[in-house]
Amino acid sequence: MPSFEYAPAPESRAVVDIRPSYGLFVDGDFSPAADGAALKTVNPATEEVLSEVAVAGEADVDRAVRAARSAYEGVWSRMSGTQRGKYLFRIARIIQERARELAVLETLDNGKPIKESRDVDVPLAAAHFFYHAGWADKLAWAGLPVPAGRAEPQPCGVAGQVIPWNFPLLMLAWKVAPALATGNTVVLKPAETTPLTALLFAQICQQAELPPGVVNILTGAGATGAALVAHPGIDKVAFTGSTDVGRQIARTVAGSRKKLTLELGGKAANIVFDDAPIDQAIEGIVNGIFFNQGHVCCAGSRLLVQESVADEVVSRLRHRMAQLRVGDPLDKNTDIGAINSQAQLSRIVELAEAGEREGAIRWSPPCTLPDNGFWFAPTVFTDVSPAHRIAREEIFGPVLSVLTFRTPQEAVTKANNTPYGLSAGIWTEKGSRILWMADRLRAGVVWANTFNRFDPTSPFGGYQESGYGREGGRHGLAAYVREA
Amino acid sequence: MSVAHDGADGQGPARLEVRKTHKLYVGGAFPRSESGRSYPVADAAGGFLANAAMASRKDARDAVVAARKAFDGWAAATAYNRGQVLYRVAEVMEGRRAQFADEVSRAEGLDAASAAAVVDAAIDRWVWYAGWTDKITQVAGAANPVAGPYFNLSLPEPTGVVAVLAPQASSLLGLVSAVAPVVAGGNTCVVVASETRPLPAVTLSEVLATSDVPGGVVNLLTGITGEIAPWLASHEDVDALDLAGAAPVPAIPGSGLDWAALEASAAATLTRVLRPAGSGPASDPSGAVEPDWTAVPDGPRRILAFMETKTVWHPKGR
Numbered sequence: 001m002p003s004f005e006y007a008p009a010p011e012s013r014a015v016v017d018i019r020p021s022y023g024l025f026v027d028g029d030f031s032p033a034a035d036g037a038a039l040k041t042v043n044p045a046t047e048e049v050l051s052e053v054a055v056a057g058e059a060d061v062d063r064a065v066r067a068a069r070s071a072y073e074g075v076w077s078r079m080s081g082t083q084r085g086k087y088l089f090r091i092a093r094i095i096q097e098r099a100r101e102l103a104v105l106e107t108l109d110n111g112k113p114i115k116e117s118r119d120v121d122v123p124l125a126a127a128h129f130f131y132h133a134g135w136a137d138k139l140a141w142a143g144l145p146v147p148a149g150r151a152e153p154q155p156c157g158v159a160g161q162v163i164p165w166n167f168p169l170l171m172l173a174w175k176v177a178p179a180l181a182t183g184n185t186v187v188l189k190p191a192e193t194t195p196l197t198a199l200l201f202a203q204i205c206q207q208a209e210l211p212p213g214v215v216n217i218l219t220g221a222g223a224t225g226a227a228l229v230a231h232p233g234i235d236k237v238a239f240t241g242s243t244d245v246g247r248q249i250a251r252t253v254a255g256s257r258k259k260l261t262l263e264l265g266g267k268a269a270n271i272v273f274d275d276a277p278i279d280q281a282i283e284g285i286v287n288g289i290f291f292n293q294g295h296v297c298c299a300g301s302r303l304l305v306q307e308s309v310a311d312e313v314v315s316r317l318r319h320r321m322a323q324l325r326v327g328d329p330l331d332k333n334t335d336i337g338a339i340n341s342q343a344q345l346s347r348i349v350e351l352a353e354a355g356e357r358e359g360a361i362r363w364s365p366p367c368t369l370p371d372n373g374f375w376f377a378p379t380v381f382t383d384v385s386p387a388h389r390i391a392r393e394e395i396f397g398p399v400l401s402v403l404t405f406r407t408p409q410e411a412v413t414k415a416n417n418t419p420y421g422l423s424a425g426i427w428t429e430k431g432s433r434i435l436w437m438a439d440r441l442r443a444g445v446v447w448a449n450t451f452n453r454f455d456p457t458s459p460f461g462g463y464q465e466s467g468y469g470r471e472g473g474r475h476g477l478a479a480y481v482r483e484a
Numbered sequence: 485m486s487v488a489h490d491g492a493d494g495q496g497p498a499r500l501e502v503r504k505t506h507k508l509y510v511g512g513a514f515p516r517s518e519s520g521r522s523y524p525v526a527d528a529a530g531g532f533l534a535n536a537a538m539a540s541r542k543d544a545r546d547a548v549v550a551a552r553k554a555f556d557g558w559a560a561a562t563a564y565n566r567g568q569v570l571y572r573v574a575e576v577m578e579g580r581r582a583q584f585a586d587e588v589s590r591a592e593g594l595d596a597a598s599a600a601a602v603v604d605a606a607i608d609r610w611v612w613y614a615g616w617t618d619k620i621t622q623v624a625g626a627a628n629p630v631a632g633p634y635f636n637l638s639l640p641e642p643t644g645v646v647a648v649l650a651p652q653a654s655s656l657l658g659l660v661s662a663v664a665p666v667v668a669g670g671n672t673c674v675v676v677a678s679e680t681r682p683l684p685a686v687t688l689s690e691v692l693a694t695s696d697v698p699g700g701v702v703n704l705l706t707g708i709t710g711e712i713a714p715w716l717a718s719h720e721d722v723d724a725l726d727l728a729g730a731a732p733v734p735a736i737p738g739s740g741l742d743w744a745a746l747e748a749s750a751a752a753t754l755t756r757v758l759r760p761a762g763s764g765p766a767s768d769p770s771g772a773v774e775p776d777w778t779a780v781p782d783g784p785r786r787i788l789a790f791m792e793t794k795t796v797w798h799p800k801g802r
Contacts, residue, residue: 143623257759484785
């Protein structure tokens with residue numbers, strides 16, 4: 001049988017122009033950090049330095065929050081919803097115009113395959129702005145609290161937002177779009193390792209002639225985020241990231257009147273029944289854990305497969321995994337890109353080693369990993385017990401743990417046996433069983449016969465230690481308006 | 485309560501009333517505190533009313549266990565069924581109207597007419613929440629028009645076990661306004677009654693026990709709020725925390741709680757926190773206030789505070 005070798009199909013880098021350095025985007029323009037601090041951001045596939053960005057200190061955070069407050073009081077809160085919406089429509093359209101540039105930049109800075117940044121991240125980001133643009137002048141119909149004496153819901157004021165490195169532009173869209181649509185101004189801190197698309201977004205805000213101070217972008221690391229969240233001038237905090245940091249933020253805002261929403265970790269169960277259409281289920285399993293290198297809070301990182309079909313499913317899964325292409329993220333044929341950082345790679349390696357030590361059986365397809373950059377082969381563990389670390393802890397990498405079950409009730413019990421509760425997957429042909437399972441799975445998003453579907457109209461968020469609050473849809477607006 | 489005295493017609497002392505022993509309400513039963521403690525409750529004028537059980541940390545933990553045990557059944561009951569059960573609570577409350585009015589009058593120092601008005605409002609408030617059970621999904625749910633061939637539905641679900649610090653001043657109307665929305669949404673709860681005005685809450689627990697409310701759905705503890713609250717705030721199997729009872733009683737200086745500490749403690753397991761009414765932070769003495777409970781509630785806001793949104797997707801295809 002002939003083997004089909006794919007010719008390289010690299011996407012060109014020429015479409016994006018990366019400056020050697022970037023300042024902080026405050027009050028409509030770029031400026032260096034007050035103390036001149038900066039950090040370098042690298043391409044995780046090659047370890048080449050892409051650019052140097054400023055690190056915002058306390059003084060910069062203060063300046064940005066003041067700029068956001070001034071823009072809120074002077075301009076944004078006085079503007080009608082209709083006009084606010086039109087700025088968001090402009091931003092959505094410019095994102096679409098510059099889509100290729102944003103996708104390539106995202107892939108360079110994050111390590112994700114160009115296929116994903118081009119077909120998922122950027123289009124969803126544009127859609128998020130487009131959807132929320134339309135809400136800006138319709139909030140009175142959204143079922144939100146309306147303070148006494150007012151005709152419609154009122155914004156919180158200034159929002160401080162901290163986002164992770166796994167979907168940099170998309171997470172920015174999820175935060176900025178609803179905040180602006182409801183009338184808030186924002187100070188946003190992108191992740192330390194993925195600042196570049198946020199900075200390009202700042203340029204898009206300039207192109208859209210968004211009033212200065214409505215959106216402010218502060219690059220930096222953990223300390224910048226902590227300073228932002230603690231700043232007394234912030235009315236609303238939104239965070240997406242690890243559960244541990246989420247806990248710290250919840251403690252920080254305790255006793256203040258700051259509103260808080262958190263999108264944290266997960267350890268989702270992807271449940272496959274014996275009557276599931278097997279090829280679709282395999283695609284769903286693979287997509288569930290290997291999409292975005294498994295750097296997904298809602299990844300289907302635990303496969304719960306019904307005992308009677310476990311061997312067949314695992315066998316087909318391995319066969320499918322052997323077809324996955326790990327390599328240059330800019331190559332259009334690549335399925336699995338680079339791990340975002342050395343730190344993340346070390347964590348994945350440590351947990352995978354723990355998996356072996358605790359007695360699970362590890363398997364990866366043979367694949368050649370490049371010499372430079374941060375790489376991890378797609379990996380599946382079988383013979384996993386619910387007590388193993390790889391069944392309990394979020395790995396945030398391309399590592400799948402396989403457990404089995406016999407009855408639907410057992411699947412529910414095992415799936416819910418976690419302090420997390422972000423998402424779950426169900427694969428079966430029986431409709432009544434889908435609905436029965438969906439009722440019982442304690443997760444904010446339940447994908448039945450599909451996985452990893454996102455949409456700006458669809459509320460996303462977790463139960464328990466996966467956080468609280470929802471993003472997207474009518475429900476996602478509630479985070480950004482005042483209580484009555 | 486009446487005091488024995490010589491009958492005017494010289495027939496000897498009038499009948500001695502049988503006084504109630506005020507106990508906790510946990511898992512559908514009325515146990516004393518495992519600590520064996522009680523504390524004296526005074527009326528608004530400072531006169532002795534009764535000894536109330538002083539709940540301990542262990543009582544609180546036992547109550548959480550009872551509430552967790554009752555959750556699956558209560559959450560799985562149809563909304564119609566929950567509505568009927570809650571309506572029955574109002575029926576039984578109505579039958580005890582005079583008793584409640586007497587207790588509220590003594591506890592809060594209200595005249596008879598005002599106390600009766602408070603009780604009427606509490607019963608009507610309960611009826612109002614009973615009517616929400618089978619409507620909350622329609623009001624808070626949504627079919628989402630995703631950009632692809634998928635069926636997509638978002639629905640509210642109860643969050644689980646809620647710890648409620650009942651309002652300190654409003655011993656019945658405030659209590660009902662805090663508890664009814666929690667159970668209307670399908671949650672179970674552990675309620676810490678007003679510390680200084682707990683007796684109407686004990687009578688309410690008797691109503692609940694005789695109204696088809698399954699044991700464990702509402703558990704009521706009387707005692708020192710500041711002693712019990714931290715254990716509930718940090719409890720890992722409590723899903724949400726209502727801090728209404730952190731607001732001080734205006735007539736009792738220093739009676740508020742440090743709700744910042746409670747909220748910080750709840751953060752360990754991402755317990756959902758409903759902050760007390762008020763506009764100032766916890767560090768501000770007037771940061772927490774007890775709202776005017778006679779005001780019509782802001783829609784299902786208090787119900788939704790203790791619910792999660794679950795979104796389900798399914799592809800459409802032939």
